[in-house]
Amino acid sequence: MITIIPGSNRANSTTAAACRYIRDFLAATGEEAVLFDLKERPLPFFSPDQTFSGNPAVAELTALVREAHGLVLGTPEYHGSLSGVLKNALDHLPDGAFAGKPVLCVCSAGGALGTSALTHLQAIIRTVHGVTCPHWISIGGHVKQFGADGAPENAKLRERIDAACRALKDLARRLRPAESL
Numbered sequence: 001m002i003t004i005i006p007g008s009n010r011a012n013s014t015t016a017a018a019c020r021y022i023r024d025f026l027a028a029t030g031e032e033a034v035l036f037d038l039k040e041r042p043l044p045f046f047s048p049d050q051t052f053s054g055n056p057a058v059a060e061l062t063a064l065v066r067e068a069h070g071l072v073l074g075t076p077e078y079h080g081s082l083s084g085v086l087k088n089a090l091d092h093l094p095d096g097a098f099a100g101k102p103v104l105c106v107c108s109a110g111g112a113l114g115t116s117a118l119t120h121l122q123a124i125i126r127t128v129h130g131v132t133c134p135h136w137i138s139i140g141g142h143v144k145q146f147g148a149d150g151a152p153e154n155a156k157l158r159e160r161i162d163a164a165c166r167a168l169k170d171l172a173r174r175l176r177p178a179e180s181l
């Protein structure tokens with residue numbers, strides 16, 4: 001299973017639109033893909049002083065990340081970095097939740113590229129012992145339209161997303177413990 005977390009709580013978020021397209025692409029290629037929507041299931045602010053195991057949204061997200069053999073993390077570029085909504089979600093996850101798992105990063109930016117947020121996100125993935133996918137997806141301000149079918153209107157962006165999804169699936173297959181195949 002691949003778990004997808006769009007790190008935006010904005011209505012009509014293009015980060016979320018890209019993540020929904022990725023979910024649908026993965027499903028169409030035979031991969032179980034689940035999207036956890038932080039707008040519909042907002043998480044409390046993380047605090048090390050509190051226990052959140054009784055919070056249903058935190059528990060569900062934790063289970064979805066633990067069960068996943070691959071992940072997609074989406075974020076809008078905010079002030080040259082990832083969104084607070086995504087960072088807060090990552091702070092809730094227990095040690096080891098990402099260990100050895102491939103992670104594809106997706107960013108939607110107002111400018112031409114979202115590579116600053118993507119770079120910061122990849123540094124976080126390294127820190128939690130995840131494996132960054134060799135592809136990443138940067139959605140610039142000029143190609144942020146998604147059609148009624150949910151697909152990017154820009155053909156080159158669509159091709160890049162499709163290729164990144166295939167690379168994630170391939171990496172997930174290679175990294176998966178043999179007994180679970």
Ligand SMILES: Cc1cc2nc3c(=O)[nH]c(=O)nc-3n(C[C@H](O)[C@H](O)[C@H](O)COP(=O)(O)O)c2cc1C
Pocket residue numbers: 008010012013014015016075076077078079080081108109110111112113144
């Ligand atoms: C608080 C805030 C900070 C932002 N900072 C940047 C930025 O540093 N660089 C950039 O290119 N766009 C920036 N933007 C624009 C968003 O990255 C852009 O609109 C993005 O597509 C939003 O994604 P969404 O559609 O998922 O909400 C910022 C937007 C907000 C609300």
